[in-house]
Structures are given as C-alpha cells and as structure tokens.
Amino acid sequence: MDYAILTGFVLVTGVVLALVAQWRDWRPSLTVAIAVGIGVRVLLMITAANDSWQPVDFVNSFKPAGEAVLNRQDPVLGSNGGWHFLPTIPYVYGLLLWAGIPWEYAGRLVTVVADIILIPLVGKLAGGPKASLRAFQYALSPLALLVASIHGQVEPVALVFGVAAFVVARGPGDPHRRGVTVEVREALSAVSWSSVRESLRFRREERPLYRRAMCAGLLMGLALCAKSWPIWLIPGMLLLLPGVRAKLVGLVATGVPPIFFLATLPIFAGTSLSQIPEVMDVMSDIRPIVGEWGWTALLVGGDWTLHPLYAKIGTYLIYASVLGVCWLWRKADPVDLTTAILLVFMVVTPRLGAQYLLWFMPFLVARPTRFAWPAILGTSLWAAIGYIYMTQSWEIWAAWHPGWAMWSIVLLPVLALAMPWERRDPTTGLEAAVTPQVAQPSRS
Template sequence: MGLPLVAGLILALLAHRGKWAPPLVVALGTGAALRVVVMVVAVQDPWQPWDMAEDFKSTADTVLDGRDPLVYLREGGWHFLPLLAYLLAGMRELGNFLGVPWTVMGRVVPVLADLALIPLVAKLTEGREGDPGRGARHAFQYACAPPVLMVSALHGQFPPITLALGVAALLAARNGRVHLTGLLIGLSVTTANWAALLLPGVLMTTRGWRGRLGVLGWTALVPLAFLVSSVPLLGTPVRELPESVAKSLSARAVIGDWGWTALVTGGSQAVEPGFGRIGMPVLALGLLAAAWWWRKAGPIRLTLALLLVFLIVTYRFGTQYLLWPIPYLLMLSRRGTLPVITVAGVWAAFGYVYMSRLDVFGWRDAHVWWAFSSFVVIALFVYVLPERRAPEPDEPPAEPPRSPSHATAAST
C-alpha cells in the first residue's frame, strides 16, 4: 500500500516544485491508476474498514429489504438521509448481478466521485495571466494526494461524494445557474450534515438576494424530499420521521482520537456522550466566530476557513475528515499546502496502514501517541488558515471601465 501512496506524494511535490501543468487527461489517467492500485491492494487485505465492510453493506441490504436503515440498524451505525443508502443499495444490487464482491463495489462510488473532483478543481482554479497552468497543476496534485487516495480507494468513505457536489455547486453559482446550484448543494447536504459548512461560500457566490433565497429553498427541499421518500419506498411510518431526523443529525460520541479530547482521555479512545454536550457548543461558537472573522473573504477562503476551524476545534473526528479542506487548499495554493498534505498523509497512513496490522493491545499503545501527534496536523491547519481580506486567485480580473465612445458604439 505504501508504494502508490509514496508515488502519489512524490508526483504532487514534483508538480509543485517544477510547476508542472499536465493536461487534464493526464491528471485523470494518473488519478485513476493510483486509485485502482490502492483499491486492488485494499480489496485483497484481510483487514477491512468496519464501516465500509459492515455498516455500509448492512445499510444496502436493509434498503434492498424495503426497510429504513435509520430505524433498523444498530445504534450509531447509520445516521444519514436515504440518498447514500439508495446509492449503496444500487451498488450492492449491481454487484450481486455481476458477481462482484462488496469490497470492490463498496468503493466504486467514492472513487468515481473523487475522480470527478479532479476536473472540478481545475475548472475552479483556472490560471490567469502569469500562471496559466495553475488549474491543471492543482488538479494533478489533487489526483495524486495521498490522503485523498486513502479516503476514497482504501476506506471507501463518503467525503468525495459530498465534496464533488459542493464544489460543483460553487461552480454553478459562479456561472449564475441558481436552480442547479441549489439542487447540487442540497444533494451535498443530504449526503452529510457537515456539508452545511460549504453552503456559506456557495451563497456568497450566488448573485442577488433572490438567487440566494432560491438556493436556500432548494437546500431545505432536497433533504426533506429524501427524508419523506422513506415513507413510500422504505415503509417508514410518518410518526417516526421526527425520530429519523434526530438520528440523521446525531453521531456516536467517539472521542480521544484527535485534538483536545486526546488530552482529556490520555490518548485513549472512548465513547462518552457527555462530551457531545460540551463539544457541540464549543464547535458551534468556533464556527460562528470563523464565519464572522472571514465574512469579507472570498467564497473559497470562507469555505476553507470554516472547514479548517471545524477540524481544529472538533471533539469528534474520523480520519476521513482530513480530505475536507484539500480541494480548497489547492484552489488557493496557500503557503504550507504541500506540507499539510504531506503530514496529514503520513498521519492518516499510520492509522490506516500500520495500526490496522496490530492486535488489540498493540493498537491501544500505538493509539496514545498517534492521538497526541494529531496536534502537529492541527498546528499546520492553523498555519494555513487563509487571509481575511484578499482577492482570490480564482477571481477573474476586473474589466476596465468603458470609455464613453465605446459605450456609444456598443449601444448602436
């Protein structure tokens, strides 16, 4: 597993140092090759991530049986609205039809969504005069980034789906397509509640208050439609919909893997629901402060700031969260972007690749200093927080004012 991860890191670093700007087809081909290699190795591994191998498969089977996973699955196992459940059920059914094992099919949609992010990153960061290859270079770096490879092709987790929809919504907003923007960000929020952090940047990009209200309407309507769809499709009683909403917004309070909760637990993992009552207000205050502090920044800077602040102060953490800010870091090409990707990749690889080999006692011992070492990653996240007020590199140059003669000629 280390070979494709190291190869991806070297390619990303060389692209930065040599200012490579390979064509998009090269970035897509390289990204696809790296993800296929990682997936092939992961599929043959006797160790499989529990959520991908068990929870996601159980969710798919529950939907195929015509039952609501929010009602019938184990406590803390599934807490998303049905969009992802429908996707998993479709992949499960397709795998059964083709005779392809779940360890492969369960990773297909995240990998495809991850590949879709490559041209989206390129489109949102197309270079201007002086650096015309910036968008292509950043797309290539995203295609090769080790944390991205692990989250999609090894773990089979959902952040690539959420991010692809969110970044596409930002692009649609820039092009003035209000209804498409609302639909895309609504779908993104439906896949994961943390996608609400992407909404302020999308609203900032959308022109006019009428357009922003339209986007907000879609953002509320799409999750509601998927929630209500569980009544006719999965047989969920209407009286249980409020409980389904509560479950979809909940999360199992596993602490001690990251940041300040590692100090509280001494580096040990623990399930402590009480920390949610402390951690959620702290997190909410941190995000509100970030939204106010970066309120005059551009949409990409605001989004990046919200995602980084979430990771800095969160009480609950999954290694897949490390993927969240990477597309936006590359779009802005911040100082420290490559060090962040490098250190985050090493930290994630230690958890994904090395600690998964250990027995229970070895894992507990390694987890202590692995959790404490998260402060190195957090310090780098603080370092790459964006400026409050600066023109974003993706913003088109301002058009020079027209002279009266030009205006007259245009009118005639």
C-alpha cells in the first residue's frame, strides 16, 4: 500500500472521534454523520484506486465478473469461478464499466455507496435518543472504511439490504422488541388443527402489515443476492414481524429476488439453459480453505490451505453454535439475537476473510454491549495490519502472515464477551443495557 500513513491517520482519527463522541455524549446530526462518512470514504477510495497494490480478488475475481456481463457472458462461468454468487452485483459492475468508469473506481463505487447508505440505517436500527450518535460512530468505523473503500469487498451491499430489512420489519414504535414471547410447552399444548388453520387465515385489516412483511422479505432477498451469508439474518427479521401470517409472507418474499436473478440468467447474462446447473454447482461449492483465522490457524501454523476435515468440523460447530444461540437468545430483542449469531459465527468458524468481520459491525455499533468497543477496536486493528502494513510487499506478507493469522485467536474470547449476554432476558432493563460503557466526565 502506497498511502499507508494517510490511511492509518484517517482510521485512528476516526476511532478517536467515535470514542470521544461516546465519552462526551455528543450527538451530531444525521447530516453531519453522513457528510463525515462520505468524506472519509471518498478520500480512501481515491487513494486506493491510485495505489500500486490492488486486492487479488478485486482484480482477479470481481473485475472478470463485471467484464463477463459486459460481454454477455455468465459472470460465474466467465470469471472461472472467481465469482460464485448470484449475478446481481456483476450487473452493476458491468453497467459502470460500460459507462467508461475505470475498474479501480467502478468496483469500489458499488461498495462505498452501499456503506454510505448504511450510516443512516444504523441510526434507524439503533433508534431512541442516541440514534444519531450510533450513525456517526458507524460513519467512522475503521473496518467499514477498510472493507468498502480499500478492499472493495461486497459485504456492505449485503448489509445495506439486510439492515434495511430489519428496519422495515420492525416498523414504527419502540425500537426495543421482544423475541419469542410464548414458552415451548405452552405453544405445543395449544397446537391443534383449528388453531393452525386460524393462524394461517389472512385478514383484510392486516394488509398494511403484510405489505411491510413483503417489503422486508424482498430486501432480505436482495441481501442474499449479494452474498449467501445473510441467511443468518433471516431469523431476526422474521421475529420482528408480528404473527405467523406476516412471518410467512416475509419468508416467501425473501425467496423471490434470488429465484428471479437465477431464472433470468438466460435473459440478462446470456447464460444458456444447459449451463444453469453448472452455475448452481459453482455457486454452491465452498472450498475448504482454513488457516487464516482462529482455531484452524493454530492447527495449520497460520498457512492458508485446503483442509476438508477442519472445514467440515467447523461447519458443524457453526450449526451447533447458532442453534444454541437461537435458544439462549430466543426471548431477546431480535437485533440482539442477530448480533449474537454473527459473533458466535466469528468465534467458531474454520475460515474467515477480514471482510467477514464487518458482518456484525452495524448491529454491534447500533446496540453496543459492555465489550463492544474492545471487539470493534481489536478486530479493526487485526484487519488493518493485514490491509495496511502487510501489503507493503510480498516479502512482508509472507513473513507476517503465519503469526498474524495465529494471533487472531486472542480476539475470539473478546468477541464472545461482546455478545449481548446481559440482554438475553429483555425484562432485566433494556435502557440500562444500552448505556454506553465509556465513563462519563463529572459535571459540576
């Protein structure tokens, strides 16, 4: 990276401002938060676009997908498997390339715009009197700046639709909601054919609720069109929708955008019908890459490698841990449940790219926990070492990568502590739980 000093200065200044804002209880207006967010993101996008170092996947995977769309080729097959998601984002890449925008800007413009839209959405997700503070803090989130403006990874696109789905599903009113309100035994005892039939009967007076559920589901479906991981956001979104009927509408609507973009591949991407099974095989194929993060990094000495056994064990750990979290946080606010799901994923996953750490950032910034900022600062520092220092040369990358990957194990307990443990039972006092943990100055 040619602009390491400038990038580091911007990130550190942003962190200081975000912490001081919390300490002093500043509440900048949403306009100020968005303006600051635009300024720092555009600055880093310009320096990254003119840098001699460009991320490997940004050049070798994302760019070929956009060029394939431009040439009326399937973006999955045309990128030699470099792009293994639905073609939604490559369509935008192709449009920007067709407009003559250089790839170094076009590829990042998609993620920067999405991340800017996330700023007010984080404020909406937070709700309450501190909404503008949370938006300001996300505007200066160091990991968001690294992923959106420098790496050009598509996580912000998935998040902008996913967070918007939460905001729409929650609707107006109190930003704090209960999760499951009925005990399992009580629910099972009340099950009968007549009760099931009645719960599925759609009512005319509930049409506004169904429209809200449909919009939330469509937004979540668009998040799945960007990447597959937003599937972990679906439980929280459904819990925010009141009643079985609204949840059913939201769930069905979630499947519409992915099916649409898959079915229209022959129309928009030039994919032949005979190629669609091959495209689906590529999209469903997850390479067993381990060694970049956490417990697998220790087992393989920090080497980025393929290890099917560790990948399979990690996958089972993810499923078991997510099920456990869903049970423990079943009564909690669905936003807190989602935060817990995403954080436990980071703790047990066998594979992780630095951009994955952005998944939980909007949720944790919107509703911080006692260890939220240690988790935010720790993961941001770890990612910044990789993005800023280790990209100075291939020699530095090779020398530092094993230790860098293995040292990530230190962050796992911090991420576990950052889970909203104190908010598993919403009756214990929501207002106390969301109080900032930075000490307030004495006032005479």
